[in-house]
Amino acid sequence: MRTDKTATADEVVAELADGMTIGIGGWGSRRKPMALVRAILRSPVRDLTVVSYGGPDVGLLVAAGKVRRVVFGFVTLDTIPYDPWFGRARQEGSIEVTEYDEGMFAAALSAAAQRLPFLPTRAGLGSDVLRVNPRLRTVRSPYADGEELVAVPAQRLDVAFVHLNRADPHGNAQYLGPDPYFDDLFCLAATRRFVSVEKVVDTATLTEEGPVQSLLLNRSTVDAVVESPHGAHFTTAVPDYGRDERFQRHYAECAKDPGRWPEFADRFLAGDEKAYQHEVTRFTEESR
């Protein structure tokens, strides 16, 4: 058994194959595994089905032509309502979509985590979610109430990518911010589970910064740990850092304008993670 699970972003992304279904943790433009997403952008992989409470992770993957389908509860940049790349791809019909209510999305991951083929839920009843998802079915209660509920099919993931604040080399991982989001559920639903963190620390020091219950992932649900300082940039990784709002605005402005996008991609996405972080530092200094 491998107990030191540390790896590089390029090593874990090399495990992807065309057509895979990948889950991306975080929530909107918060605690997204952006360094791992950037590694996917650099890789040759394509035709991905991306399962995400989406933010700029979805936008960047769509921009790079990596995506065949997006399964989502929403895609937003939080302080900017819509991700321009995702919006344009939907309007043009260049990607397939499975649009769920947020609760249904969680039910789909829960079903996969429990190795059930589906779970019943009340979410979605009486809404257009059923109309826009013709693949959804309903299921009738086998009891006297005879009630009809939405049946959400299990959303199994080939790979889950999540970003947390700390982990030990064995894959016990910790969030130090206010919200775990659904990162644990993404890992439970996936065959391979890759976590990037701000800092890899000794097991014994994990509880120095946060209480026991901040240990969101245990080593049995993690296959590799990637140390990636500022790896969530430009999304939040509080308390290590907040969202880089100026950079996000720049991303959104360039994403909105196909004429400006090559300039953004050339400057920030053409090199490796080190080159990205270097350009971000320069971008920040330019505003001073």
Add this chain to the structure above:
Amino acid sequence: MRNANEVGNVAEIVSLAEGVGRLVHDGDMVALEGFTHLIPHAAGQEIIRQRRRDLTLVRMTPDIVYDQLIGAGCARKLIFSWGGNPGVGSLHRFRDAVQNGHPVPLEIEEHSHAGMANRYVAGASGLPFAVLRGYSGTDLPRHTDTIKQITCPFTGEQLAAVPALNPDVSIIHAQRADRAGNVQIWGLVGVQKEAVLAARRSLVTVEEVVDELEPVPGQLVLPSWAVTCVAEVPHGAHPSYAQGYYERDNAYYEKWDSIGRKRDSFEDWLREKVFTMEGAK
């Protein structure tokens, strides 16, 4: 479905006698939960003392707490998973009720632990039923007609369905509550949260009511608005244990075998340990 509290209402702090008197009525479906840890024994004995009848008792692992209620004739039906005196043997009052109808006949509905936990989750979620991989290859579906099959509408696979549990009242024991009625519980937390959220009314007995709930690793907090009544009952889980307060009284569990084995010895116990305490707070 639920009417535990109107919006904005908070838990009331009452005596154990008042809590049971107000919340537990003859004929109710009552769940006393606590999985090996924090079993609400004092509340169970208060139900006996107040001579409730025709209860449908619900519990994962009915152990001594339900042997006492069943032996005292409080129950008409038991919905459960695994019944016994843990580490000791049979529950003789439970056995006498099922086999001989003494002191009153007891109907039983037997499930698996996973089935019962899923039933509480469904009840707490406002769903009519839960789906699980379970019961297959066992005789339980032959004896328990509430276990149904459900077909996955995507794969055609046959899975088990169990109906939601929504007790009239759920009773649990916790370590602490604050004066506003927020409840704090830690250690093995079993299905206590689900049992309270699934119930129409709830009573939480606690080791102590404090000014402020100091955070504890692994804690679970039930907000005041999710609880109907809180009663301070130190040692209320005895002979089970309360992490941070006292250990399990293993000798009591062993001794219960001889107390519960015979009708006479049980009646003596009831008189000496339950009814002579009548009116006690």
